[in-house]
Amino acid sequence: MEPIIIQSSSHSYAIHIGENIRYDLSHYITKKYSSILVVTDEKVADLYLNDLIQVLPQSNIYSIIVPVGEQSKSMEQFHRIQTKAIESHLDRESLIIALGGGVVGDLAGFAAATFMRGINYIQVPTTILAHDSSVGGKVAINHKLGKNLIGSFYPPKMVVYDVNTLQSLKKKEVRSGYAELVKEALIANKSFFHTLLNTNLNHIDNFKLIDHLKKGIKIKAKIVEEDEKEAGIRKYLNLGHTLAHALEAELGYGTITHGEAVALGLLFALFVSENHFNNKLPLEDLKKWFQSNKYPFQLPALNPEVLMAKMKSDKKAVNNNIQMVLLKEIAEPCVIEVDDNALYFQLQAFLEYIQVKIRN
Amino acid sequence: MEPIIIQSSSHSYAIHIGENIRYDLSHYITKKYSSILVVTDEKVADLYLNDLIQVLPQSNIYSIIVPVGEQSKSMEQFHRIQTKAIESHLDRESLIIALGGGVVGDLAGFAAATFMRGINYIQVPTTILAHDSSVGGKVAINHKLGKNLIGSFYPPKMVVYDVNTLQSLKKKEVRSGYAELVKEALIANKSFFHTLLNTNLNHIDNFKLIDHLKKGIKIKAKIVEEDEKEAGIRKYLNLGHTLAHALEAELGYGTITHGEAVALGLLFALFVSENHFNNKLPLEDLKKWFQSNKYPFQLPALNPEVLMAKMKSDKKAVNNNIQMVLLKEIAEPCVIEVDDNALYFQLQAFLEYIQVKIRN
Incomplete structure (x- = not known):
C-alpha cells in the first residue's frame, strides 16, 4: 500500500x-x-x-x-x-x-x-x-x-x-484515539465527521480503521505542512485541547485518558462556539455519540476557577489571555482570544450541561 | 561598528x-x-x-x-x-x-x-x-x-x-578563552596563529580583544555555515577536544577549565599529527607559549586506559572508534579514525612529554 x-x-x-x-x-x-x-x-x-x-x-x-x-x-x-x-x-x-x-x-x-x-x-x-x-x-x-x-x-x-x-486495544483506548479523529473531522471534513457519527466503536474492522486513520492523518498533515511551527493555522489542531489539558492536569494525568479529556474539550469548544457565533452546531448529536460509545461523563466535582487558571498556563496562551479554537461551522475553525469573565461563566454553564458538580 | x-x-x-x-x-x-x-x-x-x-x-x-x-x-x-x-x-x-x-x-x-x-x-x-x-x-x-x-x-x-x-575576567578565564582562539587559528589562519603566539595575555587592550574575537568568530562562522549539523568539516572545530573532554570528565568538570583542557588537547593533537604525518608542527613553540602564559601543566597522575575509555564515549566517536582532528600543516586540518592501540601508546608518550605521571 x-x-x-x-x-x-x-x-x-x-x-x-x-x-x-x-x-x-x-x-x-x-x-x-x-x-x-x-x-x-x-x-x-x-x-x-x-x-x-x-x-x-x-x-x-x-x-x-x-x-x-x-x-x-x-x-x-x-x-x-x-x-x-x-x-x-x-x-x-x-x-x-x-x-x-x-x-x-x-x-x-x-x-x-x-x-x-x-x-x-x-x-x-x-x-x-x-x-x-x-x-x-x-x-x-x-x-x-x-x-x-x-x-x-x-x-x-x-x-x-x-x-x-x-485490535488488542482496550475500548478505553479506542475511544481515546477516536476523539482525535472526531477533532480532525470537525476541523476539516464534514462528511468524515458524519461517517464517524455513524461508526460504532465496538465494531471496527481493519479496513475501516485504515480508512479512518488515513483520513485523520491527511487532515493533520495538510495543516502541519502549511504551518510547522504553530504560528498560524496549526492552532486549529488545538480544538478541544484548551479544556482537555486543564482537565488532565486537574484530575491527574492518567486518571482520564487524553482522548476522553479531548472529547469533553470538543463539546466545550462547540458549546462556546454556539454562544460566540450564535450558530447551531451538532453539539447534542456529538454528546449522544460520545455517550452511546461510553465516553466517561461521570467526573468528580470540579472548580471552574482552578480550571481557568490551568487554561491560562497552557502554552497556547498568549499575553496571558486564553486562546481557543472555535467553529463558525463544521470545517470552519478560527482562533479567538477569549475574555476571562465570559469564559468563566460559560465554563460553569458547560459543567452543568454535562452534569458535573461544581466545587469551590 | x-x-x-x-x-x-x-x-x-x-x-x-x-x-x-x-x-x-x-x-x-x-x-x-x-x-x-x-x-x-x-x-x-x-x-x-x-x-x-x-x-x-x-x-x-x-x-x-x-x-x-x-x-x-x-x-x-x-x-x-x-x-x-x-x-x-x-x-x-x-x-x-x-x-x-x-x-x-x-x-x-x-x-x-x-x-x-x-x-x-x-x-x-x-x-x-x-x-x-x-x-x-x-x-x-x-x-x-x-x-x-x-x-x-x-x-x-x-x-x-x-x-x-x-576586562574583569580572572587570568584563568582569559587563558581559557584564548585556548579556543588558538584552536581556531590553527584550523584556518596561520598569520593569526603567529599573532597569538606574540600576544602576552597579561596585556590585552579592548582593541586587540575585539580584533582577536572577530577573527576567531569569523573562522568558526565560516565553518559552521558550511556544515551546521556537524556532518563534515565542522568536525575540525573539535581540534584538541577529544582529549580535552576526557580530561575534564576524568578530573571532574570545574577542576580544570575547559580552555585549559583544550590547551593540553591541542598539544596532544599536534603531537599525534607529527607522528601520523611525519611532519614538523610548532608543538614546542605552542607549549612554551602556554607555559609562559601560565597554563597549568601540573596535573595529578592520570590513567591512559581511563582516558581512552572516555575518548571512546565522546559523542564524536563513530562505530565505537575514536575520531581525531589532526593537522597536516597549520590551517590544514583533517579527520582521522585512529587505531586504539596506536593511540594508547601515543597518549602514554604524550603524558610523559608534558610531565604528567601515569597511574594504573
Whole structure:
C-alpha cells in the first residue's frame, strides 16, 4: 500500500499503514545504523517487543521499558533513556525506535531529539491516538505544572503503523484515539465527521480503521505542512485541547485518558462556539455519540476557577489571555482570544450541561 | 561598528561586538516580547545583572541565578529554569537572555530550545571563551557520563558582546578563552596563529580583544555555515577536544577549565599529527607559549586506559572508534579514525612529554 508522505521543514518522511506490516520493518529501514535502541512501555513490551527485535536488521539492538501511562513523560524517564543510550554506546549514527502509543512516541522522540543534539527515530505506533502524534514532529515531556511544556519540533524518519496491533486495544483506548479523529473531522471534513457519527466503536474492522486513520492523518498533515511551527493555522489542531489539558492536569494525568479529556474539550469548544457565533452546531448529536460509545461523563466535582487558571498556563496562551479554537461551522475553525469573565461563566454553564458538580 | 552576520539553517543573526554596548541592548532588541527571563550565574549577577535589567525594554522581566561553573549544566538546573519560566508565565512570545559565559549560554540556550518547544534567546557573553559557543547554535547540558550529551542545535536570535565585561575576567578565564582562539587559528589562519603566539595575555587592550574575537568568530562562522549539523568539516572545530573532554570528565568538570583542557588537547593533537604525518608542527613553540602564559601543566597522575575509555564515549566517536582532528600543516586540518592501540601508546608518550605521571 502507498505510504502517506509528510513534508517537514527538515525532511520528508513516510507513514506506512497496513496489516501486519511490523514484520516488514527491516525492509523499510534501508539505512545502516550503528545501533538501535527500542523504547517501549511495560504493556506493549509484553505484546510486541520480542517480535520486533527479531525482525530488526542485524545490529547492536538494545531496549528500555518505561512504565505505562502519561506519568512516563517525565524528566526522570527522559534521563533514564539518555543514560541507557550512553551506556549502550549509541552514537550519532544510531537509531531510536518508539514502539508504543503517544506517550512512548513523545518521550522517545524527545530523547532522540536531544541525544547528542539529535539522532534519527522511527515510530511504530500501537494505539489509534498515536496517529495524531505521528504527524507534526512535536515531541515533549511534561512538567508537573503542565503538559508538554518541555520539548522540541523533531519529526521522525518514518512511521510504520501496523493496524493489527490496534485490535488488542482496550475500548478505553479506542475511544481515546477516536476523539482525535472526531477533532480532525470537525476541523476539516464534514462528511468524515458524519461517517464517524455513524461508526460504532465496538465494531471496527481493519479496513475501516485504515480508512479512518488515513483520513485523520491527511487532515493533520495538510495543516502541519502549511504551518510547522504553530504560528498560524496549526492552532486549529488545538480544538478541544484548551479544556482537555486543564482537565488532565486537574484530575491527574492518567486518571482520564487524553482522548476522553479531548472529547469533553470538543463539546466545550462547540458549546462556546454556539454562544460566540450564535450558530447551531451538532453539539447534542456529538454528546449522544460520545455517550452511546461510553465516553466517561461521570467526573468528580470540579472548580471552574482552578480550571481557568490551568487554561491560562497552557502554552497556547498568549499575553496571558486564553486562546481557543472555535467553529463558525463544521470545517470552519478560527482562533479567538477569549475574555476571562465570559469564559468563566460559560465554563460553569458547560459543567452543568454535562452534569458535573461544581466545587469551590 | 558593523556586526558579524551568522547564517544558520533556520535564520540569520547578528553578533555585535564593541565597548560598553550592553547599555544599548534595548536598541538592539527591536521585537516586542511578552516577557523576558534573564539567566545568569552568581558571579556575573553581582557584576552586571542589575545594570542589564535597568536597560531592558519595559516588559515583564524575571531573572534566575545558577551557581558558577560547569556543574550548572545539569538536569537539575535545566529543570529549575523550566520551572521558573512556567511560574513566571513565560509564553511563546517570551525571550530568554543568557548573561554569562559558555555554561550559562549552553544551559539557557537549551532551556530556550525546549521551553514550549522553543522560544527566542539572546546571548550576552561575559567571557572570552563564550565567543566560541556564540556561533554554531549548539546548546546542551552534561550527563554525568559525559559532557554536552543532551542538547540541540538552536541558534540565538542575537549576540551582544560587550568587551568591557571581559576586562574583569580572572587570568584563568582569559587563558581559557584564548585556548579556543588558538584552536581556531590553527584550523584556518596561520598569520593569526603567529599573532597569538606574540600576544602576552597579561596585556590585552579592548582593541586587540575585539580584533582577536572577530577573527576567531569569523573562522568558526565560516565553518559552521558550511556544515551546521556537524556532518563534515565542522568536525575540525573539535581540534584538541577529544582529549580535552576526557580530561575534564576524568578530573571532574570545574577542576580544570575547559580552555585549559583544550590547551593540553591541542598539544596532544599536534603531537599525534607529527607522528601520523611525519611532519614538523610548532608543538614546542605552542607549549612554551602556554607555559609562559601560565597554563597549568601540573596535573595529578592520570590513567591512559581511563582516558581512552572516555575518548571512546565522546559523542564524536563513530562505530565505537575514536575520531581525531589532526593537522597536516597549520590551517590544514583533517579527520582521522585512529587505531586504539596506536593511540594508547601515543597518549602514554604524550603524558610523559608534558610531565604528567601515569597511574594504573
